[in-house]
Structures are given as C-alpha cells and as structure tokens.
Amino acid sequence: MRLSSIAILASAFLFAAVSSLVAASFAVTQVEATTEIQIRQALDESQMGWAEVQADGLQLHLTGTAPSEARRFAALTVAGRIIDASRVIDGMNVTPAEQIAAPKFSVEILRNEGTLSLIGLIPAETDREALVARLNKLKGVEEVSDLLDVAAHRVPDGWSPALDYAVKALNIVPRSKISVEASRVSVTGMADSPAERNQMETALKKAAPREIKLKLDISAPRPVIAPFTLRFLIEDGAPRFDACSADTEEARAEILAAAASAGLEGAARCTIGLGVPAPEWSEAATKSIAALAKLKGGSVTFSDADITLIAAEGTEQGLFDDVVGELENGLPELFTLHAVLPETPEKGEEGPPEFTATLSPEGLLQMRGRMTDEQSRSAIVSLAQARFGSDAVHNGARLDETLPKGWSIRVLTALEALAKLSNGAVVVTPDTVSVSGNTGLESASDEITGLLSDKLGEAEDFSVEVVYQEKLDPQANVPEPEQCIAELKQIQEVKKINFEPGSATIDAESMGVMDDISEVLKACGPFRMEVAGHTDSQGRETMNQQLSANRAQAVLNELRMRRVLTASFSAKGYGEEFPIADNGTEEGREANRRIEFTLLTTDATEDESSLEDHARSAQEDAASAASDEETAAEDAPAASAEDGSGDATEEGSGDD
Template sequence: MRLPYFLAASLIFLVSASLSLVAAGYAVTKVEEASELAVRRALDLKGHDWAEVESDGLRVVLTGIAIDEATRFNALTAAGTEVDTSRVIDDMQVAPTRQLAAPRFSAEILRNDSGISIIGLIPASQDRSELIERLRRMDGDTVSDLMETADYPIPEGWDDALNYALEALTRLPRAKISASPGLVKITAIADSLREKERLEQSLTRAAPPSLRIGLSISAPRPVITPFTLRYLIDANGGQFDACSAQNEKARDAIVAAAKEAGLAGPFNCTIGLGVPSPRWPEAATLSIRALSKIGQGSVTISDADITLVAAQGTEAGVFDRVVGELENALPEVFALHAVLPEPETAESTGPPEFSTTRSPEGLVQMRGRLSNETSRDMADSFARAAFGSEQVYTATRIASDLPADWPVRVLAGLEALSLLHNGALTVTPDDVSLSGVSYDPDAKARIAGLLSEKLGDAKGFTLSITYQEPPKPADSLPDPELCEDQLAEVQASSKIAFEPGSATVAADSRDTVNQIAEILRECGPIRIEIQGHTDSQGREEMNQQLSQARAQSILNELRGRRIPTSSYSAVGYGETQPIADNDTEAGREENRRIEFRLIRPEPIANSETGLEALEAETETSEDAADTGAGDQ
C-alpha cells in the first residue's frame, strides 16, 4: 500500500530537519570548544591564569578578578586575538584599589659641638614635643627640629629604634645616628682606641634583641706634643722609651733602623699628628744609626731638637767623627746637641740626690736635698696637688750646693711620677731616673716627651717603666665573646637534649641548662640569640616549628631560673643550617642542637649613610614584593 504523497513529503521533511538540527548542534559544540580552548591558551601565554573562560554558543565569557584595570584590558585584548571581539563578553572585575602604602619613617640625628639636629619623617602620632625635650636635656637648647610628619600608624619596631637611638646619643658627644623601624646605624668618633672599644661594647649590650644595629666608631690619631722619639742602646741591646711617627711608612722606616741598631724586645711606635717636619723619619733614622756607630748611649728627639748622649768611656775620636757626619746629614730644620760625658775620677764622691717613692696604695714619700725653703714648699705643694694631701710625707733637707736647674728637674720628675700607678723617682745633677708600673700602654712615651720638653737639651733621663693590664673592677662584666665561648664549651661537653619529637628538655639535660644559666647570670645583659636546629627527617615546616618551640623552651627555662632575658631572642632554623651529614645517624644527632649566638652589630660602609643603606634595602624588598604580586 502506497503512502499518500502528502504524508511521504511530510515524513521526509521531518527526517531532514532532525538531521540538520543534529549537525548544527554538533557544529556549534565544536566551535564553542575550539573558541574556549584558543582563548584559554592565549590568556595563559600572557600570564593571565587568574582569568576563567566559559563558552556560551558563539559567545566567549571572561570572568575573574584582575589586580588592576590595565591587567583586565590586557586579558580582553588577548582574547580578541583568537575570536571576534564582538563574541567576547567581559564579566571580569577589578580588585579594589589597595590603601596607599605607608611611607618609610626614619630619623637622622646629628650631634656635634654646635648642638643637635634631627631630620626625617616621623608618624603624626609621635609625641614630638617630648622627643625634642629629651634631646634638649642632652645639649641645652641647641636643638634644630627639621622633621616632617605623616598620618599613618606607628610601624612595628619604630619605638624601639628611636628609644635606642636617643639612649646611644647620650653616650656620644659627636655622632650621626640613623633610626628606622627595626634598624639603627651609628657613626661616631671616640677619643681613643680604648674609648672606642668601651663604646662598642656598651652600645651593643644596650640594644634590644629584636633591633638590628650597625656601628662605625672611629678613633682619630692623637695629637702628639711634643713629637718625641727616644732610643737607647746598652749592654742588653736597643730599646725605645718613646717612638712617634706621622704615618705607617715613617713608622716602618724608624723601626727598621732601630732593628739594625739592635732593637730587642717589644716596642710601641705611636702614629699621630703634630710632626714638626715631613722629614722626621729621615732625621730619626739618621740619629739612631749614628748612636749605633758610637756604641752605647741615648738619642732623644723632641720636635726638631736632637740630643745625643754617648755612654761614659766612649772614644772621643769616634764620637767626633759620628757627630760631624750626623750634623751634615740632618735636614735643615733639625738642631743637634751632642754630649760626651767626662770620665769619672778616683776622687769623685756621691752626687747630691732627691728621691720620691709612690706605693701601690698611693702613699708618697719625698726625701733628699732641695735648694731652699721656697723650693721645698713648692715641691711639697706640687706633690700634694698631684697625689693628694693625705698621701704625701715630706722628709727633705736644704742644701746650698745644688745646680741652678735643680727645682725644675725635681718638679719635672714629680709630674712624671704622677703618671705612674706606683714607682720611684731619683734626681741627680746628671740624671733623672724614673722606674715603676703604669696601667697606660702609652705612659712611657708620654713621660719621655714630658721630660725631654721640661729638661731641655743635654739633660739625661732614664726610664724603666712596665706596663700592666689594669685590674678589672670586682663588679665588671666579662666580654660578650668570652661568654659565647663559655656557652659553647658547656654544650661541647654536655649537649642539651629533648624528649623525642617534643620541646620538653630531657631530665638528664637539666644540669646543662643550670650551668648555662650560671654563665649567663655572670655575663649580664648581652644580646643573645637562642637558636634551635633539627635534622632533615620529616617535613620541613614541622621541623621549623619544632626548632622554634625548642628554642623558646630554653628561653622559658632560663626565665624560670630568674635570668634576665630582655636582651635574648629565640629563633628556630629547622633543618636549614646542618653542621653534619643528615644521611647518617651520628650526623643527624649533631644537627639536632641548641646554639647560643651573640647578636653582633652590622658593619657600615663608609660610602653610605644609614638612611641610604635602609632605602636601598627597602627598595630591594619592594621590588621583590611587586614581582610576587604580578605573578599571582
């Protein structure tokens, strides 16, 4: 039976329509997938992995949050390179604009003889009047306030830095201090090397443990007046009583000449200012060599005056020849006075003498001869002024046959004796002899300069002065480096151990912690970092947390033993700083440890100020932060 024509046509139409719809749907799906894949690839190549792509028919919908408008537009452009821009639907959003970053707060304080100046940017909430008042209490009213303010919260570490900077300034009459959050850099001038060391130690102890500090304290060369050199040769060889030079090259030349002349034992040659002539080293080396040719005796140079005294018994012909050669060779500015002592005769009697002794307890006894009552009163008054009225005992007598310059020689000797801790002075017509002990390493050179200036040419003096380290006060604190070494020694013999996998100190390590506590109690307020370390077993994050907990546990143990820990900090380093091989059990045992390390000042480059260093460091960290933000 044949279908009617109408029904057959209708059936064919329906079948054709269905096939067309299926083909169209398949084609649309393929177009959607191809468009989505192409757009996603283009976005990934441009670094826009934050953007999401979704196809909707022929449309491509972009979603996601761009960090700024420029990034959003760049993503839209990248999508338009793959499909027609009319098909791209922009549903992306832009992240809200972040609050403007706080400025870098910093203050630079300059203190000198003219007063104090402070410049920089500080938080508006800072008590500015109180800050200026603290500066005025240091230096009267001569404070120049050049600060600006910004209305932002006070950053972490700012108060500690500023308070420490002000505390340091009280100890430094000439300094530049740069303070910023968590960082203080100090550039200062000390009066001497000893003062420099004292300041470095006290400033390091005073800093909070969380504060980074940089110290650059210099000690200028001293002004030597008179500029003095004294070299002696006797039966035991040569030695310096005093040695001065204007620079290292001059010092090396003088010392080389002295070694050729038989220099024996230790010596000290001070480099300083005040040289009377650039040709000082030439005059010094010529004089030392001339003395060596004579044999024994002494040569003293005080500024431009040279006194050469030969030993008694020196052959006159040799003396005249050497002195003549020296006079002709010396630079013009220098004047030579040469002395050849007269030989002793059988009829010689003991010379008149004045003597003074100073005991280690400070008691002074004066005996011997003085010219007249005026001279005796003068010597007694001078001694009481120099040594203390209650410390002086005078038992001198008047003699009329003394040299005219006797009072000058006595007073010069007493002044030199006052520079010693204890010693003995003997004055004769031909010599001023001083022996004793000093706590000042430069005392011998200072005394030689003093006597050569006071006594003048052709007047001999003999020095036998020993330097001793001054005894430390009973309540003085040991050096921080010594404390660090002692802590390491305790750990080397008995290591601090913990319960497995915990921060609890093992019972058999309690005695070790007690020993460490005793050392730290004696050391006082030093800046110590208690470091925790682990081996590499386990996850890195867990190891870091365990090391931090163990370092904090030791800090708590010390607090429990009443050790002041305000200058201590506890830091865990995890497995990042091994000292042995983590592939062996013995190595892993060594890596599981607690260390006590001094927090030392950072060096300051001479070519940059503290603020310049801070800005360079901050710019580097900001660049790194910006790079990280762009990768998100």
C-alpha cells in the first residue's frame, strides 16, 4: 500500500517534468522559427537576399557571401535590430576585391578660354593635385573647377599617356571639350577659321603618342565666298564642277543632286559659305544645271547673281532658244542670265592668236605667244617676276598690235591664276582662258574660278582643270622634327657657323649657311628646338658661358630676320661645359667652338608651352625681329669686351 503511493507520486513528478521539457522544447522551436522569419524578411527588404539565416537556440547564425565588407556589416546591423547583437554569430564571407569589376575611368575637360572644368572618375593613384596644378599653369586659364571622383582600383593601361596628352591639347584648342579614357582621347573644339582649324589638327596629330587613339572634331565658321561662285561644265559628255558654292547643307544636297541627274558620277565637293546673293541660290543653280544637261554640252557660270551660259559649238539654234527661254522664265527674280551660242568656225580659217605660260615643278615660268604693246609687256613681266621670282621668269612673247581689246587684262588674270598652282599652264585666246595643272591647295580650283569669273566678266568662257595632290600640300607634307634636325646637322658638317673672333657677330662667310638652315626650318613647320652655343676652355668660365649664350641668340636673331617662325625655339649658352674634342689641341678647340641644334623632347609640362607657341603667328615673329636685331647689336660689343679679359687666348687661337 505504501509502495504504491510512492510510485504514484513519483510518476506524477516524472510526468510533470516530461511535460515541462516538451513544452520548453516546443517554445524554443517556435521562438527560433519566428526569429528566423523576422530576420529573413528584414534582410530581404534591405536587398540582402544573399545572406542565409539559421537559428540555434538563442543564437542566430548568418552565412553567405557579401558583395562587399560594407554589405556584410549592414547585414549584421539589420539582424542586431531584431535580436541582441551578442546572439548573432557572423559566418559570412566577402567577395574578393579582384572579382569586383573595375569602374570605367574617364574625364571630361571643358575649356572656354579662361575657365576650365574637370568632371569624371580617376584612379586613386593619379596625382590629382599635380594635375590641377598643371592646368592652372596653362596660359590664359584663370579658374579650374575640380569635380572629379576617385576610385581605388588599378590604373588601366594607357590612362596616364592619354591624360598627359589631353593637358597638352588644351594649349592648342583654347575652346574645347576633351574626353579622356584609357588609350583614347576625343577632342571637340572651335577654330576661328578653316586655316586655323587645319593648323590645330596638324599640331594635335603631331603631338599625339602612337599608343593613343585620337578622334578630332574641330569646327570652323563658314568662309566668306566673294564672289559667290559656281561653275558646271559638260565637255565631251563628261560633267564636272570647276567650282561649287552653297549657303546651306540642304542647298548643297540639291545642287549635287542636280549635277548627278546631269550625269556627274562620283563624289563632288561643294563649299558651304557666307555671302550668298539670294536665298534662291540653290533653285537658280539646279535649274541652270538642268538646262545645261538639256543642251548636252557647254558651261554655266555663276558670279553672285550673274549667270553666264555658254553652249557647246554645234548646238542647234532651235534647241538653244527653247532651253534658254525656259531657263530665263524659270529663274528667281534677282538672277540675270547671259546666254551665248558660239559660232562654228569656217574650215581652213587660221587659228586665233594665243598666249601661253608654263610653270615647271621647279618654279620656272616660260611665257610664249603674243602681247599687245611695250607698256603691256612691261606690266605683264613685272607681275610675273613679282609672283614667281625675277630669276625664274623667261619671256619669249612677241608684240602684236592687232590683238583684241582687253587682251592684257586676260593675260594678267591668267598669270594670277597660275600663281595659285604648284605647276601647270595657262592658255589665253580671244574666246577663252584655260588653266590646268597641279596644286597642294584644296580650294585652288574654287579660288581660280572665282578670280576668272570676277576679272573676265560675263559672257567670257574659261576652263579650269586643276588637280589637288596631297604630296604638294605644305600642311600634309611637313617633315618630321627628327628629319629637320638631321638636315641641319648635315648642313653644318659641310660648313659650320663661324663668328668674328671673340664676339657674337656671325662672319660674312657663314651667312650662306644661315640661308640654308632657314630654308630647311621654313619647310619643317613648328617644333621645339634649342639653339645651343659652345666654346672651348680657354679664358674665364663665366665669360665663355656668356659668349656662348650671345652667339646662340645671334643665330636665333638671324633666323627671325629670315622670316623663320621661332616662337618654339630657344637659345642657350653652355660655355665650355660640354666639349666634344680635346681642348689641348687647336683642332679640338676649333671643334668645341660650335652651334648645335637640338630637338627638345615633348615631355612633361615643358611640351605644353611649346604647343602653345606653335599657335603664334608669323606677324608676331616679324614684329619681334627688329627688337631682336637691336639686342644682338648691343650684345655683340658687350661679348667682345667681356671676352677681351677672360677669353683673349681664344681670340688668338682663331676663335670662330
């Protein structure tokens, strides 16, 4: 009885314990599940679906791979807002840095004269302060706005050369937007004229490193065309333009379409410019071209609002009358038409009088044929000598007083046209003026057509067959700086530049050497060069250094007086510092007394100023030449006086 009571009591206690344990276990499981759900929802709302959540009793394990250290910490923070942060066990990994894609580094540099802005993302290794300092040193820059962001990633290949080149390019194009990426630079800018645009593009291309992919978009205002000229011909069934002008893109498209309908094949050039005489220019041009196509031969020439249509010889009178009448009635009101049907010459009739002038590739001019009188011949020869050089002109033309009125004007105009060519010929007859040849000037055909149309007047026929050749273009065929320096050294290997003893005055016999050097530099275009003076070791060192500097400056002055652009050249004296031979012998001292021309490297900030110098005009050099001559005159006696006390032995040993 007693044992049974104890058993019952023990069973009750055991049941209660088991029940409590089951209830506690259920409660813990329920808490774990609830906590996991709450934290999972919070992480999803924070866009952290990569994080895994697992509850273990009162502890919470976070696992998964975070995209960055910052996101890992953010996940811990989210969990810590729901449960005690001490219960959160961090088991998360972080994506390795090398697996994160590097950002695209790029910079937009905007310059409008004195204001400059930097926008973009650069590597942290880029010396930002040094970059801004370089930009502040650019001439004309008054304010630099730094709006750059920085990212700590590896510097991509080609980034530094591209950024360096962009800074240099800012000196060439003062109004520009320069976009920089690794190994890529895009320059968008404005020039004041087409000629300046060509100079900018040439300088930009020369300064660009080979590893840089360069894109240029330099715009220039439209040129003023005076007179506004168009000339379209059909000869032997072949249409062509001698000159074409338009006032808008739409007008150009309409004119070229009319020419294509008339049989013109291939690409044709038509200049868009200012100075159009009437808004209906394209309408008048297209109708005139269509009229010439109906005649199947001849020429139509516009000089402003004056139109001259000359039919081909042999054109039927009835067809000519119909086409001309239709054109006259269809032209806009401002335009006037002068139409000519040439008479067919009788068989056996003697050919017309003629004047011919031929310009050789070497620049020699031969004139043949007829001139009216002695006064006209004198004027023609004077013009030829002024255009081609006194020694280059040979006149073999005879006088003929029976020549038609206006003959001399036609001859003078033809010579003016020939002067725009590198080589070619002109033929003048009573009926026509023909110009043919080669040129390195792309606009030569337009300019010659405008000249003939303006000078000869309406109803006068002429032909222009001019071929542009890139090899003759002075802008396209400028020698490389290294080649120019090599030519200067070759000149001095034959005969060096010598000076009067103990002074900075170039001796008379060396003036021919200076002429040769000047011709080379005129053909070379702008580049950075140092004119360096050197002496032997006799005399005082300070006096030798001053003498060498004065001599280098004297050479630079002589170049300026010969109209060489010297804005990017510098003169420097090195005295006796760098001998190239033994100063213990007379031959060695003679070799050490020298002038050297050295190409300066296009490195760091020095190149920036040189590129700016390239943009200076010839007028600036010419204006400074007179001042430099006075300086040279003052320097020469001073050098002699100084040399007299410190370099006297050099004078006695045959100083150059």
